[in-house]
Amino acid sequence: MTRAVANRIGQALIVLLLAFTASFLLLQALPGDAILIKYQNPEMGLSPEQIAEIRILYGADAPLWAQYGNTIWNFLQGSFGYSVQAGVPVNTLLATNLPPTLRLAALGLLVAVVLAFCLAFAATLAPFRWLRNLLATLPALMISVPVFWLGIMLIQIFSFRLRLVPIINPNEFQALILPVLTLALPIAAPLAQILIRSLDEVEAQPFVSVARAKGATRRGVLWRHVLRNALLPVLTIAGLLFGELLAGAVVTETVFGINGLGRITEQAVSNQDTAVLQAIVILAALGFVIINLAVDLIAPLIDPRLNRKLGADA
């Protein structure tokens, strides 16, 4: 088991290095760079000599391999450099933007999971076939709603028309309601869809008939036997949902005007703010690695058969 964990950490480090290298090379390959975009802007009215001096100051005139090495060395020491566009250290940007995004993403995921389960149970247990069918088609509808539009509609209805929650100067609780909903609805949809499918499949298996034959109620079977077996595919896509959460956060944060990683990512991309982007790539890669590790560790708890496989690998 220790070896397995060491292996996983080794893999994680390789993933991080590859992600860093790939993003570094891609950013170099793009036309233009942050310094060009910011200082070549006619607004600044700088002469070519002045821009050349600024380049030297930022170390952008150094050869590629030296910039690569420098950046890694600085990263290892916990320094992510300066955001050319915002004019503050990247560390400061992350310190202000990471916690709100994590909170938004965690709550969004939580609400999405709750919604997905409610919907899946309702779609499976509802009394009439037509109602079950109707509920089962809801996720497809929810997936096709653009997050951007959803956010604006929620604001227009709940904040501007019904005046239930202010969007400007809300308290800490109010500030979360609409953004969390905006983020949760599109994520709940695929989760619910998979859960419904998975519940259907498991229900069709022989052991369910056996349990029913022994006199268990439909609901009881669902809780005790089916759910546990249906959870696995849901857990597997949790890793993928992390990406969805980040993407949703970009839109949600922009629409609601709240700070967060999504918003600084969007700005860093449009300004090719290399230092910021590389820090974000590393963070995102780290997030994926941790979530996948967690999924791998939790899965055997749900399905003991997987434990043997993991053991055999190690």
Place this chain on the structure above:
Amino acid sequence: MAQEAPVQGGTLVYLEQQPHTNLYPPAGGFYPNSGILNQITDKLTWQNPETLEIEPWIAESWEINADATQYTFKLRQGVTFSDGTPLDAEAVAKNFDVFGLGDKELGYPIAEAINNYDHSEVVDPQTVKFFFKAPAPGFLQATSVIGSGLVATSVLAQPYNELGDATKIIGSGAFVVESEVLGQSLNLKAREDYAWGPVNLEHQGRAYLDAIQYIVTPEDSVRIGALLAGQADFIRQIQAYDEPQVEAQGYLIHSASTRGVNNNAVFRPENPLVSDLRVRQALTAATNTDEIVQTIYSAHYPKASSVIAATALGYVDLHDKLAFDQDRAKAMLDEAGWVQGADGIREKDGQKLELSVYESLPQPQSRAMFQLLSQQWAQVGVKLNVLAGDAGSAAVDRLDPLKTPVVSAMVGRADPDVIKSNFYPTNRDALLQKGGLNAAATWEDPALNELLLAIASEPDNAKRLELTGEAQVYLLDQAYVIPIFEEPQVFAGAPYVNGISFDAVARPSFYNTWLAPR
């Protein structure tokens, strides 16, 4: 409501479209930066937005030598920065040394508004003298612009990289930065002991407002919705098509002119497709600015009638040179040898008359404007592609006259120097001349450059304005630019927000602002 007595107190909730960036005052050209800097910093002089005269502010009086190479300013007594340090000759000298010369070690670029700067001398604690390498007649006005906001010397001792943090900007203004959530919101509070507003303002003493809250709200519909729902008091950047719904509900549109070089389509004559004067003149004649202004903009966007705005210093009315005349356009293109091909696009020597332009994100509805222009040019057989590349490609391609034969350019500054700023090769270099931003450029117009330099260094004001007129005539005779409209900054405010004022280039000042009881 104007006759009511101002009420003291309250917080103005101001929704801003974009977060501020570096707050080094010379970087105040960026609208969000200037909206903050104007409240927290003071300037040596105050440019009266109505008369455009330069009036005393932190400087009580000044003397300029005959050839405008030496400026002596006498400073007001008792002015302090918000950290308690005195705003004296020492501080002013340090500010302008950095503005005029930059600081390589700390990374400060040179301010655009200041030309030919040599050095400063502290004569006594209240007197400072500036020396210039060549005549600098624009310097007096340059001491009044956002970019010359005075900051405590401790600010300029920090690396340029880190000045995006607004709490580090210590000025002597009527408001002080209290706190900020980077990229999201910024809180200013009034300075109780403020007693040095521009002398010619009726209002003296501290600001009426207790506080200003800036909240970055990128989404247009959310900004407008929040204003109309009573959650905000004042918002920046209203699109022309949103103006009617704001006014319909009794809210006010505030628009102010940026009073400089207009929103122009500028040609890069190095590109062989537009190097022929007749082609550029034909495209000028093919441009229907009336249609553009009426279709895309509103009454707050005056149609341009010269290179600079009608409200700018030295403006001459040249609308005769800008007449819309499709027949003339076609005739000139025929004369220049461009023949309509099978697809309707003109050709010459196997080459199509196909141009491209990048939309300019900071300018209002730039994309829609160029698309309409593209339709107008298509009627005379010229194709204009409107590109929306990412910032990186756009920044690179704009430096290549072959990729972008047309570019959108404007500058706001209420001094004739503004024309030089836009066109001179070592400034913004809109035409991409030799010696400017494009290292590979070979084209230049020495006559134009000589004229621009003369504007920036002519000490006689009357002559200077005359030269400014000549430059406008020259630019249009050469058809280097097609003026489209005079760019305003458009804001909207709740009806109870009084005393909003704008400086000479449309930057808001909230020193006089007060909130009537609702």
